[in-house]
Amino acid sequence: MRLPGRIDAAIAVLTDVEERHRPVAEALKDWGLSHRFAGSGDRAAIGDLVYDALRRRSSIAWRMGEETPRALALGAVVFHWAEPVESLNQLFSEDRHAPEKLTESELERLQAASEENMPEAVRADVPDFAAKELERVFGTAWVEEAMALGGRPPLDLRVNVLKAERDKVEAQLARFDVEKTRLSPVGLRVPPREGARRHPNVQADEAYQRGRIEIQDEASQLAALLAASGVDDSGGQILDFCAGGGGKTLALSAALANRGQIYAHDADRHRLAPIFERLKRAGARNVQVRQPGEGALDDLDGRMDVVLVDAPCSGSGTWRRRPDAKWRIREDALQLRADEQEKILHAASRFVRPGGLLVYVTCSLFPAENGERVAAFTEAQPEFQALDLAPAWDKVTAADKPRWATPAGLVLTPASTATDGFFVAAMARQP
Structure with missing residues (x-):
């Protein structure tokens, strides 16, 4: 699948989540089962797009002027995946799996929308009541803290010191670009990926199968x-x-x-x-x-x-x-x-x-x-x-x-x- 097909799939998943009030993981699983032609890379990219749209739902909706699944998916791919707006319509016209072409209003929003004058709770991408709770904890830093909750997470691993040493496991998993965690003396981290790049499937690796690592933040x-x-x-x-x-x-x-x-x-x-x-x-x-x-x-x-x-x-x-x-x-x-x-x-x-x-x-x-x-x-x-x-x-x-x-x-x-x-x-x- 190319990007237009992945966007269309993300819109379908977000629509399913909204209309049926169900967890994203379930909606993504069902979409994959009913679209078996999609490879693992496609499914991962669609999942990333859906999750990014939800992480920044409030701010994307503010910039797009609406909170529809289509607006969220388009906003995520342009605002957070840095896909050029000018190329989207051309890509959409060349792919039979693409969503409908961008409207004039969508083009204008995607090209001109900025975060200027955006309310704090919207920029923070949290519900209003949560904004109040976070401000109680973090004071004037609450927006900064809330925005970080909307970023992509790393993949953290705990080295099982009953079976292995951290330095040796780090060398074994070097192809995954792992690095030592800053605070945990037994942790390794695969940094957050950008765009459609997915985290490695460490559970298929020998280190996991033999009990040398566990997935744990x-x-x-x-x-x-x-x-x-x-x-x-x-x-x-x-x-x-x-x-x-x-x-x-x-x-x-x-x-x-x-x-x-x-x-x-x-x-x-x-x-x-x-x-x-x-x-x-x-x-x-x-x-x-x-x-x-x-x-x-x-x-x-x-x-x-x-x-x-x-x-x-x-x-x-x-x-x-x-x-x-x-x-x-x-x-x-x-x-x-x-x-x-x-x-x-x-x-x-x-x-x-x-x-x-x-x-x-x-x-x-x-x-x-x-x-x-x-x-x-x-x-x-x-x-x-x-x-x-x-x-x-x-x-x-x-x-x-x-x-x-x-x-x-x-x-x-x-x-x-x-x-x-x-x-x-x-x-x-x-x-």
């Missing part, structure tokens, strides 16, 4: 390393209370060099299901999986050195990876999430031993899910006190503390740390 790696720093050299006892598919469990196992004991638990057994194969591939031997069920964790009461709570959240810190979620979220959903997070924190806290740590993590940037939850929890359970993570950060990264670090927690962002948006806090249980 640098912020998630750091969260696990910070949690692991709360135990001594013997490894200690760690409960990953919301383990999901096991990404942080695997990182904890490697950080502890298979010492100590990690318990992986999740309330949803379906989310937990992939962990068994992943543990086997990674060579993680210090992990015990605890399936959900009555009394499944009773024997761990008050015994854990560290309890890690990677709480369900809005996912606002990962909007550059899931831009469709940015436009589906509603303000009232934040309160529902906050209530759920509060219940999870209280449920997890009983497993922390006196002198142990409760580590709270979200991939959100909203204070209602982050600092406010920590403050509410420590007020309700005064035996827990917020711990300054600066010493642990220095130990893990040997880097200056993040721009948005406070004694109550660390906020990582695409703009300030070049990671996904994450919040990490630690609360110590008094002896």
Whole structure:
């Protein structure tokens, strides 16, 4: 497929997403199944165009004067892929798979539209209520931080030090243009691609198949390393209370060099299901999986050195990876999430031993899910006190503390740390 056909396909996918209110990943999968003539490169380029249109939906619509799927796709390819407007109509006329030729109005918008006088919330490409939440966290820097959430993400890999060394894996994956992550001592990064260039399929590589690497954003790696720093050299006892598919469990196992004991638990057994194969591939031997069920964790009461709570959240810190979620979220959903997070924190806290740590993590940037939850929890359970993570950060990264670090927690962002948006806090249980 050539560019005109890819644009037409992107318009069709965006229309499907809008009309059927469904996730982009599902719409792209269905399009691919019904258009089997499209190669993997075509499908990747169409996906990139759809995601770029959604990452910058608000600003593209403002410049185009309308928010239709066609306007979003055309705006993305011109404003963000730098395709010359003058060549589009010629390309459209030469390709039977192309959308209709540009109208005079579209030509004018694409040629003349600028960001001058664009409202801040539009330039930030976030919903209005999210703009208010982000301003509460970042003050006058909120637009800069929000715009970074609209960029393309890198592909981050965590080197599994149970099986490999970072330098050797970097050499093995040199053809992918990998580079060492700046903060995580076990990370490698494939930088964001431009235009229709896609990330490599590292899961097909020997390094992945043999368990030497895992796909994991640098912020998630750091969260696990910070949690692991709360135990001594013997490894200690760690409960990953919301383990999901096991990404942080695997990182904890490697950080502890298979010492100590990690318990992986999740309330949803379906989310937990992939962990068994992943543990086997990674060579993680210090992990015990605890399936959900009555009394499944009773024997761990008050015994854990560290309890890690990677709480369900809005996912606002990962909007550059899931831009469709940015436009589906509603303000009232934040309160529902906050209530759920509060219940999870209280449920997890009983497993922390006196002198142990409760580590709270979200991939959100909203204070209602982050600092406010920590403050509410420590007020309700005064035996827990917020711990300054600066010493642990220095130990893990040997880097200056993040721009948005406070004694109550660390906020990582695409703009300030070049990671996904994450919040990490630690609360110590008094002896």
